[in-house]
Amino acid sequence: MHKRFELTPSTAQPFPLFIGSIGHHEEQEKMIRPQGLPFFHWLQTHSGEGEFTLGEKKYRLTKGSGVLLLPGTPHAYSALSEFWCTQYVTFGGNCVETILSTMDLLVSAVFRWDEEGPLQLELARILGKLDSDMEYSDYDASADLYYFFIQLKRHGQMNNRISIRNQMLHLQPLLDWLEADYGNPDIGLEQMAAVLAKTPRHLNTQFQHAFGLSPYAYLIMLRLRKSKEMLISQREKTITDIAVCVGFRDTSHFVASFRKQIGLTPERFRQMN
Template sequence: MHAQHRRFFTNMGERQLPLYMESIGFNQAQENFNRPSGYPCYHWLQTIRGEGEFTFGGNTVLLKENSGVLLLPNEPHEYKPTSDIWETMYITFMGTQANAILSSLGLNQSSLYQWDLESQLQNYAARVLDSISSDRDVSELDVSGDTYRFLILLKKHGRVNNLPSISHAIERLEPVLILMEKSYGDPNLGLELMASEIGISPRHLNTMFKQTFRMTAYAYLIMFRIRKAKERMTGDSSITVKDTAHHVGFRDVSHFVATFRRIEGVTPEQYRILY
């Protein structure tokens, strides 16, 4: 059987976009690659079938099914098959805001990612390539959107260093999130009570929230209360700030106003006028 290769490359004009896909492709029989100077764009390589050996950053990892490597631009690397057949998909991308986007998502390090069998991440690149290949009207904005969607899936479903993925962490935290939804108006709702909902220590709960939402559990609760306050104030102009503060779990109105202003940049009254 002859090796099948399918590739798609973008045009130069697309390189002014915040995020653009430089290329995407499928290799039915992946060959050896050695790039001592790396690749000039962000480079993603994942295994579809079989396995290969991937070396970067002084470490060598085995790239099995449901795993891939994301490399920063110009990261030296090499890879080679370790099975009779090694099928791979790759995506290379860049953009005027690529560095900022990846930093904001916490994807700004060359890393090995793994995911579950049922994850959307496994077949996403193949679906994008199929869509691009069959769509005569594909636009640079469509492909840019596909690239951003890929990064979101990687952030949500990818696991680094055997840590749980965000999707798994949210499943584990679901009872706590439900408790917040039901009891955000209770001023006694705090870290101890939230942690006891899933039988872990407050410290462990904070660690899980920081890994998943980049903030502590209590900070997340405060953000949630402020969101509920905005919904309440903009839904009925007759509701006072004091009533709103108590409704969303603040004992002290001045504390509510100060917290609202710190998060939103305006006072509750100013926010109501704006919206």
């Protein structure tokens, strides 16, 4: 059985992200596409398993795995089990590259996730709406596709990189420690790495993936957030007092950092709040 839906978004009001086609294929046949496809494509295993060739590498696509393909990416795939059931979606849009790039997903790659998690059910959810809801519109499909990529970003592991969700779980003990000890001016990268028994280099890589910041930049942002709370709730404290409380040794460094990030001096921020 091959269930397929084709959607044709309005050309008068182009969507930033739209579904071209979406389907469920009970018995996936062999495909060889040396020129790739002219559109963005996602394929995932619903049950059984297949072999996917991307570039020079071959990947086993079992339940809890899928592949994202950019236009023009050569690829091939075929069943490894007696029956390989797949689900797929082709898509495009005026802002598709920007959206995927912002999520760090603008790459042809294989993804893996917890097969019992929410990501596994997302395409089935969209297919179910298309099959049963007469009011389901292209706008709804566009919103659901965007949500699918949010779930992929949160739960998917791309090319053996740890998902954002798992990175946050690994970093949580350090985040809790910083929340309690941010006022210690002696905190540095070595001390932060020691909390998680990691090398400073490894910790820096994890923070960059999870926050787009170095660990020290994260600490500065935390200190500035705490200083904003104190400026409003503890008006009896001077700017110097607050600088010391949140871990700055030098008041001028605190003021310069605050102004750079907030756009106001601490004194002006307090006056406006």
